[in-house]
Amino acid sequence: MTADREITRRHAGLLDRLKRPELDVDETDDEDLRHLELRRVVLEVAELDHAQEIALVRAAVARFGKAGQA
Amino acid sequence: MAHPVRRRVTRALLVAGLLLVAGATPAAAAPAPSPGPAATVVVPLPAGATLPPGRYQVTLRGGGRQITTTGSVLPAAPSAAPSPPAEPDSGPGAWIGLGGAVLLAGIGAGLYLATRGPRSRRREFERLAGQVEAGEYQAAVGGLTRLESQLPPALRAEARFLCGFALYQLGDLDEAEHRLAALNREDPESSEVAYLLAYLRVQRRDFERAQPVLAALDRRGRLDVGQARRLYGVVQYQLAGRAASEGRIDDAVTLFRDVERLGDFRDRVPADLRSKQIVLGTRALLDRDPATARRHFEELRDAGGDDDQQASAALGLGLTVWAENKPGAGKKVHQLLSRCLRLLDPDGPATRRWPGPPSETVADEISRVRRAGEAPAADRERARLLADIHLLRGCALVRAFAEETPLLGSERQLLGGTAERLAYALTDVRQLADPYLVVGLLRHHLARDASERRTAIAELQAAQALGARDPLLLEILHRHERQTQRRRAVWSGHAGRYGRTPTVDDVTSAAPVGPVSAPTVAELSERAELLAARLHAMGADLGDSGAAATALAARLEQESAELTRRARAVEATEAELLALIGGRLLAGDFDEDGSGT
Numbered sequence: 001m002t003a004d005r006e007i008t009r010r011h012a013g014l015l016d017r018l019k020r021p022e023l024d025v026d027e028t029d030d031e032d033l034r035h036l037e038l039r040r041v042v043l044e045v046a047e048l049d050h051a052q053e054i055a056l057v058r059a060a061v062a063r064f065g066k067a068g069q070a
Numbered sequence: 071m072a073h074p075v076r077r078r079v080t081r082a083l084l085v086a087g088l089l090l091v092a093g094a095t096p097a098a099a100a101p102a103p104s105p106g107p108a109a110t111v112v113v114p115l116p117a118g119a120t121l122p123p124g125r126y127q128v129t130l131r132g133g134g135r136q137i138t139t140t141g142s143v144l145p146a147a148p149s150a151a152p153s154p155p156a157e158p159d160s161g162p163g164a165w166i167g168l169g170g171a172v173l174l175a176g177i178g179a180g181l182y183l184a185t186r187g188p189r190s191r192r193r194e195f196e197r198l199a200g201q202v203e204a205g206e207y208q209a210a211v212g213g214l215t216r217l218e219s220q221l222p223p224a225l226r227a228e229a230r231f232l233c234g235f236a237l238y239q240l241g242d243l244d245e246a247e248h249r250l251a252a253l254n255r256e257d258p259e260s261s262e263v264a265y266l267l268a269y270l271r272v273q274r275r276d277f278e279r280a281q282p283v284l285a286a287l288d289r290r291g292r293l294d295v296g297q298a299r300r301l302y303g304v305v306q307y308q309l310a311g312r313a314a315s316e317g318r319i320d321d322a323v324t325l326f327r328d329v330e331r332l333g334d335f336r337d338r339v340p341a342d343l344r345s346k347q348i349v350l351g352t353r354a355l356l357d358r359d360p361a362t363a364r365r366h367f368e369e370l371r372d373a374g375g376d377d378d379q380q381a382s383a384a385l386g387l388g389l390t391v392w393a394e395n396k397p398g399a400g401k402k403v404h405q406l407l408s409r410c411l412r413l414l415d416p417d418g419p420a421t422r423r424w425p426g427p428p429s430e431t432v433a434d435e436i437s438r439v440r441r442a443g444e445a446p447a448a449d450r451e452r453a454r455l456l457a458d459i460h461l462l463r464g465c466a467l468v469r470a471f472a473e474e475t476p477l478l479g480s481e482r483q484l485l486g487g488t489a490e491r492l493a494y495a496l497t498d499v500r501q502l503a504d505p506y507l508v509v510g511l512l513r514h515h516l517a518r519d520a521s522e523r524r525t526a527i528a529e530l531q532a533a534q535a536l537g538a539r540d541p542l543l544l545e546i547l548h549r550h551e552r553q554t555q556r557r558r559a560v561w562s563g564h565a566g567r568y569g570r571t572p573t574v575d576d577v578t579s580a581a582p583v584g585p586v587s588a589p590t591v592a593e594l595s596e597r598a599e600l601l602a603a604r605l606h607a608m609g610a611d612l613g614d615s616g617a618a619a620t621a622l623a624a625r626l627e628q629e630s631a632e633l634t635r636r637a638r639a640v641e642a643t644e645a646e647l648l649a650l651i652g653g654r655l656l657a658g659d660f661d662e663d664g665s666g667t
Binding site: 007010011013014015016017018020021022023024025029030032033034035036037038039040041042043044045046048050051052053054056057058059060061062063064 | 199202203228231232235239262265266269272295296297300301303304307308311312314315335338340341342343348349351352353355356382385386389392393451455458459461462465468469471472474481484503504507508511512515516538539540542543
């Protein structure tokens with residue numbers, strides 16, 4: 001039993017010397033992964049850019065006046 | 071060092087010798103009196119076996135012990151022939167007595183050696199183990215390799231583990247892995263061996279071969295050894311990423327769930343990659359296949375998962391409706407995104423007060439952006455997501471108005487409602503031009519007085535400063551700039567000539583004048599380039615003025631280039647100055663009057 005305890009102590013000491021495992025994800029892989037995430041691609045999926053925003057505003061502006069009459 | 075096979079053969083021969091010794095002794099013969107050990111070994115000789123008389127090394131094994139000693143084969147006593155007169159010390163009894171004494175002496179020596187040999191090897195092992203613990207890996211590896219085969223099984227396995235550890239520390243990964251893998255096959259129950267082997271494979275980014283080793287530890291509930299649980303999290307995350315990038319969505323989702331279960335990297339798992347439906351729905355949206363996307367997001371919604379999954383379902387369906395581009399989409403998208411925000415941010419307000427155009431100094435802005443950059447990654451991600459959803463929701467409001475399904479009745483309400491929604495999209499983690507562009511354009515169209523027009527222009531200028539370059543935006547801003555210049559010129563002229571404030575008629579009827587405010591370097595370069603292109607297009611049509619125009623265009627180009635160079639030099643000086651005093655500026659070490667503290 002004493003020998004077993006000694007071995008256990010030694011193993012624990014040696015394994016403690018190993019560096020803490022870290023998650024080292026390649027930046028490109030991570031970006032590929034994130035691209036599958038819905039929450040990261042909201043504006044991309046909606047294709048919402050300045051041109052579309054301006055078109056939306058112009059379409060709304062075209063109704064100005066009509067709304068007041070309604 | 072003796073070859074193990076040869077050693078085993080020798081040992082067998084010695085045992086046989088002992089048997090022969092015993093066999094050569096008549097079973098009926100009484101042992102000679104001896105002062106030595108009380109034990110006497112008598113073994114019947116196998117039938118037909120013979121051995122010349124003499125001394126032999128013999129080994130006794132049994133009961134977990136092994137004794138090596140020396141025994142003698144004695145000459146057989148004649149049984150039929152008449153014997154000569156016996157000398158006092160040379161009769162069969164004397165031979166048996168001598169043989170017994172030798173045998174007993176041998177057994178004594180054997181007992182001594184039997185205890186002394188293993189003890190010395192154990193001491194040698196402990197010395198080598200101490201070297202490993204002391205970090206003297208190179209010195210320990212050779213000794214452990216030589217010694218391991220001479221050790222009893224329990225110590226032998228320990229020696230091989232230490233050897234594998236030392237080799238790993240020495241960077242001999244091939245040999246370390248080879249030895250540890252063999253040890254793991256022979257003793258799969260050893261958690262330390264399994265952990266070290268998996269650790270080594272992870273270091274080599276061989277996640278596929280590390281996984282089964284860790285999975286076995288997991289099944290046995292031994293992820294407490296070393297940092298096996300964390301290591302397993304690393305492996306499962308890496309394999310999940312590979313599965314996702316290879317399109318194995320089911321595998322990716324299963325592996326990411328395992329990463330969550332293991333715990334250490336739970337917050338690194340993308341929220342939407344916990345569900346197969348979300349991943350497949352997202353891919354369908356990116357592939358412009360809203361029908362498939364709708365199916366997956368409706369499945370997710372109907373599955374009735376937790377709030378987080380329901381938020382993703384609402385977001386996915388909102389984006390699907392937006393992409394389907396059917397009448398009345400704006401209103402539906404607004405409803406779905408509002409639901410998504412309630413689930414994601416139950417304590418957050420649905421709207422915020424619109425802050426108006428930015429008014430902060432450069433130092434304030436740098437400081438604010440720096441603070442935002444220091445926030446935890448998860449917080450930044452969340453702020454960015456909420457900003458995106460609020461932006462889309464604000465645009466959905468505008469779209470609903472355009473589609474004649476307005477959520478707010480009047481234009482003024484539309485402006486106010488849009489601004490309150492887009493205020494949430496003004497986040498420190500990412501500066502978007504979009505909120506200023508949308509609100510500024512709406513306000514520009516609705517402006518009822520000069521004050522509101524100035525606010526709209528300031529918002530559009532903010533959008534331009536943040537990267538908006540749409541021609542409509544630039545046209546509005548250029549028109550405003552021209553009007554401003556004209557008003558300034560008229561004011562200046564009247565004040566100088568007549569000593570009175572100009573009237574509206576004075577301003578509106580004034581002829582265009584030269585620029586009053588300084589143009590930017592980029593504007594001058596663009597204009598020079600445009601003029602040169604037009605000149606080239608006109609070619610011979612210029613007639614007599616051609617030569618002079620060409621010379622002026624060349625001079626303009628040259629001066630613009632020089633201006634650009636000078637501007638860059640100014641920027642470099644500015645950068646040096648900021649590098650020198652930027653920290654103090656941000657730390658607020660300057661007094662109001664500009665003097666340092």
